[in-house]
Amino acid sequence: MSIGxxxxxxxxxxxxxxxSKLRFLETEGLVEPQRTPAGYRKYSWDDVARLRFVLTAQRDQYLPLRVIRDQLAEFDAPGRQRPTLVAVGPGGEVPGRGGQEPAESAQVRLGRAELISRSGIDESTLGELERLGVLVSDPAGWFDADALIIARAVAGLAEYGLEPRHLRGYRTAADREVGLFAQLVAPLARQSDPAARSRAAETARELVALSQQLHAALVRVGLRSTLGR
Structure with missing residues (x-):
């Protein structure tokens, strides 16, 4: 197939x-289409499967290209039977399996009632989260997939006795990271070159993934004395 x-x-x-996105993924070594004598790209169905894997992993799991590249390298290892390509999360979870709902698309738009229904929080909690700036809707009043993730996490923490007022620090810490990371990706995002903007988005995903790893490790270290380990 041609790139079109x-x-x-x-x-x-x-x-x-x-x-431009497909060309960017090629330059990053995630897919290697054949070339005709005239230099035109020719993709196989295997190439399309790899691209679908990459795009799904980015959209549904927010995985950086470094992690996706490592997973593809494992699939390509000699002597290994090639599995069906599916997006795998950092902990090995697969969307839609193990009793979990499939990961939400970044294009999801939810009204207040649906957000409450799907997350398990109530109206008063939602209002408090909005007041604290933990949850924010778009100008039209819609909530996106990340809002659903936040609301579900809040519902889970509430089962352990944590209330919205306890979460103010999360919002403050996130804002600090946004300011820091924005300084790193803004120069790329401002360029008119589509490849540069794609690289900015990938850099942002990488920074978020590393930040999550750092935060989780610091919390685990901090709890060791409490757990007696």
């Missing part, structure tokens, strides 16, 4: 994908 035909295949599931 591949784009047509993928846009059914990934409407935001562009030719």
């Amino acid at each position: 035909e591949v784009l047509g295949q993928l846009r059914v599931e990934f409407p935001d994908v562009t030719i």
Whole structure:
């Protein structure tokens, strides 16, 4: 298939994908289409499967390309039977398996009632989270997939007795990270080159993933004395 035909295949599931994005993933070594004598790209169905894996892992699991590249390298190891490509999270979880709901698309739009229904929080909790700035809707009043993730996490923490007022520090810490990371990705994001903007988005994903690892490790270390370990 030509790059245009591949784009047509993928846009059914990934409407935001562009030719520039496909070229960027090629330059990053995630797919290696054949070349005709005239230099035109020719993709196989295996190439399309790899691209679908990469795009799914980025969209649903927010995985950085470094992690995705490592997973693809494992699939390509000699002597290994190639599995069906699915997005795998940092802890090995697979969307839609193990009793978990599939990861939400970044394009999800939820009203207040649906957010409450799907997350398990109530209206008063939602109002308090909005007042604290932990949950924010868009100007039209819709909540996105990340808002659902936040609301579900709040509902889970509430089962252990943590209330919205205890979460103010999370918002403050996140704002600090946003300010810090924005300084790193803004120069790329401001460029008119689509490849530079793709690199900015990938850099942001990488920074978020590393931040999550750092935060989790620091909390584990801090709890060791409490746990007697």
